Every structure is written in structure tokens, then in C-alpha cells.
Amino acid sequence: MSVTFAVFVGLAMGVVFGFLLEKSRVFEPAVILGQLQLRNFLMLKIFLAGVAAGLVVLGTLVAAGLTGLHPKAAIWSADIVGGLILGAGIALAGACPGTTLAQIGAGYKDAWFTLAGGLLGALTFTYLEPTLRPVLLTGGAGKLTLDALLGVPFPWLAFGAAALIAAGLVALERWRPWREEVGANADGLLPPPDGASGTAPATAPSRA
Amino acid sequence: MPALDDRAWSPYLAGALLGLLQIPAFLLIGTALGASSSFVTVAASLAAWVDPAIQQIDYAAKHLSGAKNWWQVALVVGIALGAFLSARLSGTLRRGIAPVWVRALGTKSPATRFLLAFSGGFLMLAGARIADGCTSGHGLSGMAQLAIGSFVAIAATFAGGIAMAHLLRRV
Numbered sequence: 001m002s003v004t005f006a007v008f009v010g011l012a013m014g015v016v017f018g019f020l021l022e023k024s025r026v027f028e029p030a031v032i033l034g035q036l037q038l039r040n041f042l043m044l045k046i047f048l049a050g051v052a053a054g055l056v057v058l059g060t061l062v063a064a065g066l067t068g069l070h071p072k073a074a075i076w077s078a079d080i081v082g083g084l085i086l087g088a089g090i091a092l093a094g095a096c097p098g099t100t101l102a103q104i105g106a107g108y109k110d111a112w113f114t115l116a117g118g119l120l121g122a123l124t125f126t127y128l129e130p131t132l133r134p135v136l137l138t139g140g141a142g143k144l145t146l147d148a149l150l151g152v153p154f155p156w157l158a159f160g161a162a163a164l165i166a167a168g169l170v171a172l173e174r175w176r177p178w179r180e181e182v183g184a185n186a187d188g189l190l191p192p193p194d195g196a197s198g199t200a201p202a203t204a205p206s207r208a
Numbered sequence: 209m210p211a212l213d214d215r216a217w218s219p220y221l222a223g224a225l226l227g228l229l230q231i232p233a234f235l236l237i238g239t240a241l242g243a244s245s246s247f248v249t250v251a252a253s254l255a256a257w258v259d260p261a262i263q264q265i266d267y268a269a270k271h272l273s274g275a276k277n278w279w280q281v282a283l284v285v286g287i288a289l290g291a292f293l294s295a296r297l298s299g300t301l302r303r304g305i306a307p308v309w310v311r312a313l314g315t316k317s318p319a320t321r322f323l324l325a326f327s328g329g330f331l332m333l334a335g336a337r338i339a340d341g342c343t344s345g346h347g348l349s350g351m352a353q354l355a356i357g358s359f360v361a362i363a364a365t366f367a368g369g370i371a372m373a374h375l376l377r378r379v
Contacts (some may be wrong), residue, residue: 001237006275007282009236013229014286017241021287022294023214024222030308036366036373046223047347053227054352058234067234072340072350074357082339083346083364089332090365091372092324094306096343097336098243100329101284105291107302110309110318110325117329122247123255124330125337129267136338146354157354169220178219186215186300189308193378 018102027102029094031188034181036091040188042181045172052165059158069154075140093117213297230352239276240353242345243287244336246280312376339364 021027026046034040061067090096093114095103100118103111129137147154183189210217233241252268262268271277295301309321336342339361341350346365350358 006279010279010282015290018287018290045219049223071355079361084368085335087368093328102291105288113325114329117326121330121333123251
């Protein structure tokens with residue numbers, strides 16, 4: 001595979017990816033922060049729908065013999081410590097690595113600072129990686145997957161998990177209809193919670 | 209029917225379409241969707257201008273060249289273009305800082321927000337590289353492959369995110 005081909009495919013896929021992140025509203029800081037404060041569940045809906053579709057796609061491709069899987073190795077300390085730090089960063093940034101770029105595309109100025117901080121974070125890790133490897137990034141269970149653990153063929157387990165997620169999403173939608181979580185300005189910002197500390201702006205944010 | 213100039217699509221439709229992007233990722237590139245390792249490729253490429261010795265670090269060398277690394281860089285550049293296009297079509301292009309931050313931080317100061325965004329970005333990528341994946345690589349892709357390490361990483365990500373989000377003001 002040539003780099004030119006890969007870059008062309010990446011750009012085309014990225015445009016679709018970014019388009020969907022924008023249309024789904026999950027790139028909005030209020031959606032991400034609202035999810036982490038357990039106030040707005042749009043992010044979970046999009047995320048779980050993406051996982052369920054991925055399960056169906058990969059179950060089908062694997063059953064048809066068209067592809068193998070590329071799971072990441074399970075390294076408990078790295079997954080837990082890294083995940084906790086990643087989550088804390090997502091809350092402060094109001095973005096995840098992919099949606100940072102969607103925020104830049106949509107016009108949010110602070111996302112440029114998130115990007116710069118992210119590049120410095122990635123660079124810092126790169127310099128520290130040889131030191132961290134023996135302490136944090138080794139051991140674990142290797143490329144362990146649930147189907148191997150249970151001894152069930154991947155496609156069946158994937159379809160079953162997708163069905164479970166779909167049922168969960170139906171329940172989630174009954175509890176919190178998505179149209180009520182998009183917000184008046186489509187930015188996921190809901191009316192201030194009761195007992196807010198008085199800092200919330202009373203007026204609707206202006207259309208940019 | 210969802211239209212290209214709608215402000216919002218159903219999260220279930222948009223999410224499911226995101227999941228379908230695994231098809232070209234696996235069949236054309238031979239990898240799963242991901243976003244955070246592109247930050248290493250770009251940061252290490254920039255750093256190599258002032259510190260060529262960075263290429264001696266295996267981790268940097270592994271990310272500096274190769275079709276899959278530059279595929280992911282192109283992917284995240286495309287994300288910015290796609291988001292711009294979608295917002296342009298629906299008239300939801302944004303300016304400045306999202307109003308949610310005044311609520312969450314209790315101040316309108318852009319400097320405070322910029323500092324927090326920078327710190328958040330730093331933690332986000334440091335954490336993602338320690339865990340070897342982010343919301344895309346561990347989340348969308350790892351969970352769709354039923355990878356146990358990704359379940360653990362995503363549980364930790366939500367735990368860390370929920371804890372930190374509760375230190376901010378309620379939005």
C-alpha cells in the first residue's frame with residue numbers, strides 16, 4: 001500500500017468522519033461535558049450506536065473471511081492509568097482526540113489550544129516511553145478478546161452484543177429522548193440545572 | 209429523512225454510520241479506526257526538525273513513517289474539513305468559545321479557557337498514548353472487537369472523565 005493511496009483514503013474517510021461528528025453534535029463541548037456530568041446522554045447514544053454498528057460490520061467481515069481483527073493488547077496498568085488520565089483530559093478539553101479536530105473545523109478557537117496541548121502531550125510521552133515501558137507498559141494478557149475467553153466464535157458474540165446494545169439504546173431513548181438533548185442552539189447546552197450557582201448566562205447563546 | 213443541511217441527525221443514525229467507517233479501515237488500510245496516534249506522528253515529525261535524535265527512539269521511529277501512520281494523519285485532517293463542511297451547510301459554524309465554558313468555569317476569561325484547553329489536550333494525549341488508544345481506537349474499535357483491554361481502558365476513561373467533570377461547575 002502506497003502512502004499516497006493511504007492518505008487519499010484517509011482524507012476521504014476523515015471528511016465523512018468529521019461530517020458525522022458534526023451532524024451527531026458529539027463534538028460539542030457541552031455534549032461531552034454534559035455526558036461526563038451525567039446530565040446529557042447524547043454522547044453515550046452516539047458512542048454505543050457506533051460500537052454496535054462496528055460489531056455487526058466486523059462480525060460480518062470476519063464470518064465472510066474478508067478480514068482478521070486488530071485488537072490492542074490488554075496491559076492492565078497502562079489501560080487503567082492511561083484511561084484515567086485520558087478521561088480527565090477529555091473533561092478539561094471538552095473534547096477527545098478526534099473531536100478536537102472537528103471543533104477546529106466547526107470554528108471553536110480554544111480547540112487550537114487543545115490541539116497544541118495534545119501535540120505536546122504526545123511528544124512528552126514519546127520522550128518518556130523508553131522509561132515508562134518497563135514500569136507501566138508491559139505485562140498484561142496480550143491481545144485478549146471476549147470471544148477467545150468464552151470460546152465462542154467472534155461473529156456470534158458480536159451480533160449478540162450488538163443486539164444487547166440496541167436494546168439498551170431503545171431503553172435509553174425512552175428515558176431521555178435525543179431531540180430534547182440537542183439544545184436550542186444545537187450545541188447540547190440545556191437550561192441551567194436547578195440550584196445552579198448563578199454563573200450561568202440566562203440568555204440563549206447567540207447563533208454564530 | 210436526514211438532509212445534509214440539517215443541524216442535527218439522530219445520534220443512532222450518525223453513530224451507526226460512524227461504525228460503518230470500519231469497513232474501509234479494515235478492508236482498504238488493514239487497520240481499525242483510531243485518532244490519537246496521529247498526534248505522535250505529527251509531533252515527532254515537527255520535533256525531528258530541531259531534535260533529529262528523536263528518530264533514535266523506537267516509539268517515535270515506529271510512528272514517523274509508513275502508510276498507516278499517514279493514513280491516520282490524513283483522517284484527522286479530513287475530520288476538520290468534514291466538520292467545517294457540515295457546519296457550513298447547516299449554518300452552525302461556531303466562533304470563539306462555546307457558551308458552556310462560562311457555566312463550567314464560572315468566568316468569561318478566554319485566557320482561563322485557553323490554559324485549561326491546553327492542559328486538557330496535554331493530559332488527553334499523554335493518557336491516550338499510555339493506554340495505547342483513545343475514544344476511537346479503544347472505544348469505537350476496541351469495543352467492536354470485544355477486546356478486554358479496551359473495555360478496561362474505556363471504563364477507566366469514563367471514570368476519570370466523570371471524576372474530573374464533577375470538579376467543574378454543573379453545566
